[in-house]
Amino acid sequence: xxxxxxxxxxxxxxxxxxxxxxxxxxxxxxxxxxxxxxxxxxxxxxxxxxxxxxxxxxxxxxxxxxxxxxxxxxxxxxxxxxxxx
Amino acid sequence: xxxxxxxxxxxxxxxxxxxxxxxxxxxxxxxxxxxxxxxxxxxxxxxxxxxxxxxxxxxxxxxxxxxxxxxxxxxxxxxxxxxxxxxxxxxxxxxxxxxxxxxxxxxxxxxxxxxxxxxxxxxxxxxxxxxxxxxxxxxxxxxxxxxxxxxxxxxxxxxxxxxxxxxxxxxxxxx
Numbered sequence: 001x002x003x004x005x006x007x008x009x010x011x012x013x014x015x016x017x018x019x020x021x022x023x024x025x026x027x028x029x030x031x032x033x034x035x036x037x038x039x040x041x042x043x044x045x046x047x048x049x050x051x052x053x054x055x056x057x058x059x060x061x062x063x064x065x066x067x068x069x070x071x072x073x074x075x076x077x078x079x080x081x082x083x084x085x
Numbered sequence: 086x087x088x089x090x091x092x093x094x095x096x097x098x099x100x101x102x103x104x105x106x107x108x109x110x111x112x113x114x115x116x117x118x119x120x121x122x123x124x125x126x127x128x129x130x131x132x133x134x135x136x137x138x139x140x141x142x143x144x145x146x147x148x149x150x151x152x153x154x155x156x157x158x159x160x161x162x163x164x165x166x167x168x169x170x171x172x173x174x175x176x177x178x179x180x181x182x183x184x185x186x187x188x189x190x191x192x193x194x195x196x197x198x199x200x201x202x203x204x205x206x207x208x209x210x211x212x213x214x215x216x217x218x219x220x221x222x223x224x225x226x227x228x229x230x231x232x233x234x235x236x237x238x239x240x241x242x243x244x245x246x247x248x249x250x251x252x253x254x255x256x257x258x259x260x
Contacts, residue, residue, distance in 0.1 A: 006140070009138050009210035009212075051249070056244070058140075061140070061143035062143075063206070063240070077143070077208075080221065081223075081244045081247070082244055083210050083224050084168060085168075085207075
């Protein structure tokens, strides 16, 4: 299935430019599994997406937990706790 | 509702909010501004300003959901929300929430509820800029506590208080 991934703020900066991507992922079944799968891509990914970091997730632009199921065409985002207002 | 780089005028926004609605008996508004962080020891060097990042698309959806909930919960007659993004200088306006209602209690409460939601649920991130460089602002657990005062809020998830690991956050959050 095809998944697009977006990163924001501190997570985006830690990974460097051009890391937003779209790819075929037939392994991870949930948002949490996708986070672990991405974290294994490089030490940089591992540090940015580590479970030591406060990372929040959204699926199709709605906040979600790690057990959210992935589906074809999903847009998954990883970012730190929000600080607007 | 708008997410924009441009500044806004409180008077114009309130006038637009009130226009043509004689059922309004109360208007409450909140304007957030860029503060000097070094004054309370939060930064080592004087702040020159902020840069605000957001998640285009999700930001708008999130604010629309909170406005719907505010109207449902407090019987608000009208709501205007403006959040600025991009580079902002000290003293600049960041955010406006203005609401109208038949009576003052609903207006005060609705305005505060919407700000408590926005601070913890809308995907914006502040980066503080000083002579020593730029640094992302940390989320505060007391902002989660502020939203929690309003009881069960549909779709709301713990933000800072969710802990370092996102596991288990947002149980049932898509309900």
